[in-house]
Each structure stands twice: as structure tokens, then as C-alpha cells.
Amino acid sequence: MAANSISFSGTAPRQTMWLKTKTVPSLGSLPFTTQFGQRHKMEILQHSICMGRQTENKAVLHHRKLFPIMASANKSWSFTNSSPLSASDTVKEFYICINEKKLKQLGNYISADCHIDECSFPTPFQGKKEVMQFFDQLTVSMGQNVRFNVKHVYKGDDQLTAAANWHLEFKKVQIPFTRGCSVFEFTKEGEKIIIKKAQIVIESPIKPGILVLTLLKTVTSIFDNFPTTAQWFLKRQHEILQWILKIHSMSFTMFINPFLEGYFRIWSYPTKLLSYAFKVIVFISKFLNKE
Template identity: 60%
Template sequence: MRTHRFYPVLASKRGNFFSSSSLSPSETIKDFYACINDRKLKRLADYISADCHIEECSFPTPFEGREEVLCFFDQLIASMGDNVKFRVKQVCEGDELIAAAKWHIEWKNAEIPFTRGCSFFECSKEGGKLVIKKAQIVIESPVKPGRLVLVLLKIVTTVFDDFPKTTEWFLKSPHVILQWLLKIYTILFGIFINPVLQSYVPVWKLTARVYSYVFHIVLYILKIFIK
């Protein structure tokens, strides 16, 4: 397995953009996040290769190709609203046009909890400029199981060691198991769970409506007393 050496580069706070033809991998990534913060999707497209592959670990499948990747970032920018921005704390540059960024998300310069993340980028040269060819984005989980993770890891590794052949087959073809689990879930959902859920739908609608009324009343009261 190849290893890449990373060299830390402090994130710049400059608002101006570099010429994309002269950017290093670290500068490319900083400018990439600046485009997201400034809601400049068209300029963002200049940093996405035609065959770009983005793996965002919150989603079950990666985004493939420029069109699909830009659609994702368009939805991301729309979800950020007017006051949310990425704060890139550090960018590391490695060999072979590799770069990594450590960041968190802020609302009006205040860090939002559980939004720390790391992104790993592989760039390539297209038409004399650097573009992002591959990326893996990992964001902090809001669930903090603590020592439970070590207990679960011990259980899993014990099962793997006791059934090595089955484990090898599973690790080579995990999608087969997932497909069977999905089929079992679909059957159970159709026979048992779906009828129960349908009976509770009216109750859920009423509950959601009540919560909505309460929420709007609280907002109205806050607007009166907090000005």
C-alpha cells in the first residue's frame, strides 16, 4: 500500500481568488471551500473533473461525475442558508497532488456542534489547471458511544477469528449480505410493520400538528419579549 507524506499548510483567510492554472493542491482546496462559502457554484465547477468521484460518508453511495457532484454541492449550498460557512483550520499537502483539510462549520462565526470533519482530496491536471478527481469527506458523528465501540469491536473481531472462511467471503462480498438483509426487511415490513405504521399515521399527523402549533406559539412569545 502506498503512503503519502503530508505537509501542513495554514489555512488562508484571504478573500481573493488565485488563478486556477497556478494553484498548488493546498491552494486549490482552500479556494474550493471559499467557493462554497461564497455560494459561487459556477466557479466551484472549475475545480471538479469530468470523472470526479466524491465519497461523502454520510451518504450510502458516492457521487460520480461532474454533473452529479455539482448537484450535491448545489444542494449543500442551498442547505447552508445565508450565515453558515466552512471554517478550514488546516490544509495538509502530500505527494502526487494529494491534499487533506481539517474543518468545522460555523454560523455567524460560532462553531456548530458535531460539525467537525476531514476531507481527503486527490487532484489531477486538466488543461493546465488542477482539478479535484477524487475526494473522501468524513464528518463527526453526533453519537458518542465511547467504550461501547471497543466492546463491539471485540465482539466483531472474535466472530471473525472464529469463522475465518465466512469472514473472508463476507469482506469480499458485503453487498450480498446487505441485499439479503434488505429483502428480509422488505418482507417483514410488508407483512408486519406496515399495517402497524398505517394505523399510527393519523396519530403521528396530529402529534406533528400540535408540536408545530406549540413551536409557533413559543416563537411568537420570544419575539415579544426578546427584541
């Protein structure tokens, strides 16, 4: 058996094909028709092999082009179907739901026994029902143009705590005295991370300055002199505040309301007299104008 080395151009990279053929006489010793037929067969074979190589190269090139697209699609799918949100991501989604007034979606981030301590209110909100009522009133009070602008979100030492500082904006303009900070504690419900406890502190519009230090010094000196009373007071501060509010409402109802009612009643008589006098003056002026 003999092997002829045939080199084909137009393929990349350039390759050499070895074809096994039968032993035939030299082309010069054959008649013209045989030589032409052999050349024609060789050209057909060369053309078919080239076409096969081109088809294979196109398939490889198409596969190489298709692979990054499939890889990117798989990457996008894995991102959207990734692990559950972290604590910091939950905080961001929490404020997005408030800004967009998506209360139903917001409820998915609130636990059944959620505890929200909003320091502007005398008592915390306990339970999902009270908490959602508070956020419902909050979103209504914000109107259509007020939004939370979350500046930073901070991760806690563990995976179930986070904090955020923010301010309120009206059409992307910061509203004065609306800076605040929120500290969150989370719990796991299945694969989700939901809010179990939060403390919200907002900037006070009153800036007492040095008076705060003076008041702090006075309070601490009293605590130092009466430590037992101070501990009792600190443990029951919410109860004492509730009693103060009750006493205030009772005193307002019993003393201040009657006083205000009597005060307005007294001033009602001079007001009536002045109105009658004014009517008399108007009547006299009309009578004189007729004459």
C-alpha cells in the first residue's frame, strides 16, 4: 500500500491529510481520459473534505460564541435565584417598601411578635398588627413626595443585626430636623430573614445645647444620692410615663377644660355687645345716607 500526502489550502490551521489509495500507474502513462477522470475525482474529494472542514469549523465557532451567552444567562439566573437576602439587604428592601408604599410586601419583612420602639412615641409598638398600623399611618403622612434617603447601612457583628442612618427628603431636597438612625434585630423564618425588633431614633427639632449637660449633671447627682430610687425609676420608666400622661389628661379634663370654657364664655359677652354696637352703627349710617 502507498500513501500520498495531499495538502489542502483554505483551512485553519493548515493540516495534512493521508489518504490510502490503490497502487495505480503514473499519471503520465495513462490515457488523457483516465488522467482527467482521476483529477476530477481528486478535485471532488478535495472539495468535499474542505466543505466538511468548513462545516466543522463553523460549528466550533458557533459553539464558542454560544457558550458565553449561555454562561451569562446561567449567571443571571443564579443571581436572581441566589441565597436569601442578608440583614443589610433586608434593611434596604424595608425602606424601599415604605417609599413605594408597598405595605403588603413590607409585611413579609415583619415577624409576628415584632417590637418597634419609635422614640417619638411614649410606648413601643408590639405585635405585627400594631406595627403595620404604624407604618400604614407613616406612609399616609409622608404623602406622595416625601421619601426616606438611606445614607448608609451597617452590618452587625453577627448575621442578624444591622443599622441604618437616614433622612427625609421632599422631591430630593432634605427636610430639616429629619435625620434619624434605626437599629434592627432579625430572626430567621425558614430561609427568610425578618425583622424581630427595631429601635428608631429621630433628630429633635429642639437644640437645648448646654442645657442638656446641665440637666444631665442634675439627674446624675440625684441618682448618685438615691441609687435605690434611681434603679426603681429606671426599671419602671414607661409605667411612670403612662401615669404622668394619665394625670395630665385628668387634670386637663377636671381643671383646664372648665377654666377655658369659662374664659371663652366670659369673652363671648363683650363680643356679642361689640357686634350689636357695630350693627347699630351700620343701621344709623344707612339711615343718614338716605337723607
